[in-house]
Amino acid sequence: MDSMTAPRKAALLGAFDRFNYGDLLFPIVVSNEIYRHSESTEVAIHALIESDFSRYGALKTDSLKSLLRKDALHPGDVVIFAGGGTIGVDWTYMHANLLGRNGNLVLYYLRCLVGDVVLDRMSRYYFGARSPFPWVAGPEDFAVPLKVAYNAVGGSEFASLSTSVQARTLERLGKASYLSVRDAETKRLFAPVEHKVAVDLAPDSAILMSEQFPVYWLKEQVSTQLSAEINEGPYVCFQANVAYAQQHEDRIIAALEVIYEQHGLRALLLPIGRYVGLDDQIALSKILLKLRTPAAIISSEASIWEIMMVIARASLFLGTSLHGNVTSQSFAVPHLGLSDRPCKLDYYLGTWDIPEQSRCVRLEEVSIQVGISLAITDAVRQKKRAELITLAHQNFTKMARACEIDWR
Numbered sequence: 074m075d076s077m078t079a080p081r082k083a084a085l086l087g088a089f090d091r092f093n094y095g096d097l098l099f100p101i102v103v104s105n106e107i108y109r110h111s112e113s114t115e116v117a118i119h120a121l122i123e124s125d126f127s128r129y130g131a132l133k134t135d136s137l138k139s140l141l142r143k144d145a146l147h148p149g150d151v152v153i154f155a156g157g158g159t160i161g162v163d164w165t166y167m168h169a170n171l172l173g174r175n176g177n178l179v180l181y182y183l184r185c186l187v188g189d190v191v192l193d194r195m196s197r198y199y200f201g202a203r204s205p206f207p208w209v210a211g212p213e214d215f216a217v218p219l220k221v222a223y224n225a226v227g228g229s230e231f232a233s234l235s236t237s238v239q240a241r242t243l244e245r246l247g248k249a250s251y252l253s254v255r256d257a258e259t260k261r262l263f264a265p266v267e268h269k270v271a272v273d274l275a276p277d278s279a280i281l282m283s284e285q286f287p288v289y290w291l292k293e294q295v296s297t298q299l300s301a302e303i304n305e306g307p308y309v310c311f312q313a314n315v316a317y318a319q320q321h322e323d324r325i326i327a328a329l330e331v332i333y334e335q336h337g338l339r340a341l342l343l344p345i346g347r348y349v350g351l352d353d354q355i356a357l358s359k360i361l362l363k364l365r366t367p368a369a370i371i372s373s374e375a376s377i378w379e380i381m382m383v384i385a386r387a388s389l390f391l392g393t394s395l396h397g398n399v400t401s402q403s404f405a406v407p408h409l410g411l412s413d414r415p416c417k418l419d420y421y422l423g424t425w426d427i428p429e430q431s432r433c434v435r436l437e438e439v440s441i442q443v444g445i446s447l448a449i450t451d452a453v454r455q456k457k458r459a460e461l462i463t464l465a466h467q468n469f470t471k472m473a474r475a476c477e478i479d480w481r
Contacts, residue, residue, distance in 0.1 A: 081115060084116075084145075084150065085100050086155065087099055087100065088167065088208070089119075089124065090122050090124035090171060091171060094377055095345075097126060097130075097132075098279045098282065099155040099278065102281050105285050110481050117135065119139070121137050121167060121168075121171065121200050121207065122137075123135055130376040130377040140152075140215075141202070141203070148218045149219065150220075152210070152222070154210075157226065158227030158228065158230070161228055161231045164194075164207055165180065167207045173349065208226075220251075222252070223253060224253060224468070225255040225465075226259070227259055227277075229258045229417045243263070247270055250476050252266070252272050255421060257274065259420070274424070275467075280465050283385070288382070295379045295382050303382065306339065308341045309332050309340055310390045311329060312342070312394050312397050313325065313356055314346055314353055317412075318360060324436040325360055326364055335440065335443070335444070336388075340367070341368070341383060342368065343380060344371065344375075345392070357370055371383055381400055384401055385406065393410070394418075398422065402458060405455050405457075407446040409434050409446055410432070410434070427449060429449055
């Protein structure tokens, strides 16, 4: 492709302004892939607000308002929704993620006063946006003619949205230059737009993390204290959000104690989602106090590299986090997703994992399923890892071609 036709800028847009491990990974992994293959393309990182989680290893973000200024983009540039299960999420929900508990209380009372529709408009106005949803936009929502791409996004909860919201979402998606989704359920739900744009199936782009950040590099990024904890002996890395943990606390404790008794794996409790709504650190702190077998909790100040390293060195990962499981896939670590009902993690594992790990398990199944997962050979895991990484690279190549990005 002629490099003179390449866009001057690729603006990555997503929920990169809250501490959620997977969301913080997307701009890093995607920008690395672009810089590796397209030296002529400038990458800009935007979220709803300016943020700086660089002390945790994340990239700083500029605001959505700054992206919507007339001089921010030029004809031929590309806006890439860089990943995550954000299709169909509304403005109020994303606004709430950025506020503390007091701010969420204010939103609650505002909702009671003005209703959901008006509150969502107020949040959209606050962020200076034009599109009806935070992470779904068409070319017309920006100041200049450009291309819009969706990179391995998730939308498995799309079916729960109202008919009108679904219609508006699909109308915008149909104007994309490129649309790839990360699970078969999302592909099924977006089928109505396939007469306008192909809906490609691709693994979550964070699968590339082990290629970009191998264990030998991660070792240099972790604290001495954490390194000592990791090297103390084999462990199961456990994670759960506060809603799941509160509902299942006693069964979680029983499962972790059985894993120790049967497999000799102490528990390292890892908070991955650390914003209001997930609050992993709150859930895991309570579990730690009640465990009667060897256990420790990873600091709620751990960087994304430290989180990655804890999972990469685990004998087993067990948790509700999609990106905890994706990290396990990337480093070929045995893993099991946890859920009581079909969810985005369930759909993802069903699309991309080894048969023995291709669904979420219930806690009462853990004692049996852990043994099955641990019995899968490293050769099988490495083969799956290589397959997913290859598919992720192919996804980027197809996106670059569709968006006329110079790609080497």
